[in-house]
Ligand SMILES: O=C(O)[C@@H](CO)OP(=O)(O)O
């Protein structure tokens with residue numbers, strides 16, 4: 001049922017809410033036609049790329065200015081004044097208006113954290129107006145449930161251990177459904193907890209920002225061995241593959257053009273060699289941000305040499321122009337898709353289309369600073385992307401996404417398809 005006339009925005013209201021790190025972020029209510037009210041939150045990154053759309057923070061506090069009252073004020077003042085009472089034909093028209101109101105290339109005047117929650121709340125309200133869930137309002141044929149890239153060991157900027165690589169990931173590709181994929185993931189997580197307790201003692205179960213364990217270790221090989229052990233102990237060795245988010249920009253020194261990995265200094269070639277060894281030894285089928293955020297050539301070299309999924313995050317920042325550059329250079333073959341890196345839903349959808357057109361895969365992603373807002377669950381199904389990265393299945397801001405996916409799987413019934421084939425089947429034997 002599609003209402004015949006275009007909706008009118010009758011209310012826009014922002015407030016400050018807290019994310020999972022206890023830091024303020026922006027929540028927006030948006031109402032259409034005095035009847036359809038929707039809410040959306042904006043998440044926040046910690047290991048951000050330098051080319052992301054700008055998030056406005058207030059400044060001035062001892063902790064570096066984490067407040068978002070400026071962004072909240074922009075929504076409740078200038079943006080609400082410009083939008084309330086207006087009729088909006090489409091998401092694209094609204095987003096174009098938001099972009100024009102900000103007027104800067106990086107959304108630095110009003111802030112991506114002011115614009116995006118308006119864009120997302122509009123998408124939800126427009127879907128509600130048609131009586132459909134968001135994933136279906138965006139794509140009538142939506143039916144693919146994503147394989148989860150489950151980040152069970154945290155390092156880098158997300159944890160207080162010495163592991164440089166940010167995320168050590170297991171992917172239950174052999175599961176038959178979303179429900180089964182999450183059951184496996186939880187059992188693997190519990191098995192990992194037991195192994196860590198036995199190996200590292202009392203502080204073993206510290207966790208990082210995305211709910212994965214953050215044991216005190218520094219070598220990624222050790223983290224991968226622990227994860228393999230946990231998968232085997234849980235009984236899923238034949239159904240799982242592995243991945244990394246190296247987030248290497250954050251352990252790269254531009255002054256020397258060198259990386260420091262577990263105390264060792266490596267140039268680009270040595271680091272690429274190291275990845276090839278890790279891939280061969282540990283059944284790794286996907287690596288995100290293996291090289292620093294400006295090294296298009298390095299990405300291209302590893303993409304060619306490895307033959308696996310190489311995911312661009314800080315390199316491409318969900319920005320169609322940077323994606324075009326990466327595609328032309330062969331720098332990666334997969335896009336990490338984060339709506340707040342670009343700041344409106346339409347631009348993010350353009351980014352996903354650009355990636356799909358180029359034959360790249362798309363991995364829909366959380367941020368490390370999340371709220372309970374589960375919108376990426378609807379978005380990953382709408383895109384049919386087949387892969388989601390949304391942390392360990394043990395903390396509310398992450399389980400919100402997983403639980404929404406379970407509900408969508410139920411709603412889709414017999415038409416639902418779990419994308420276990422989005423990544424290659426296990427290549428390893430005997431680990
Ligand atoms: O690097 C990443 O992929 C993300 C999410 O996992 O981290 P952050 O949100 O801190 O940028």
Ligand SMILES: [Mg+2]
Pocket residue numbers: 245247288289313314336
């Ligand atoms: Mg990343």
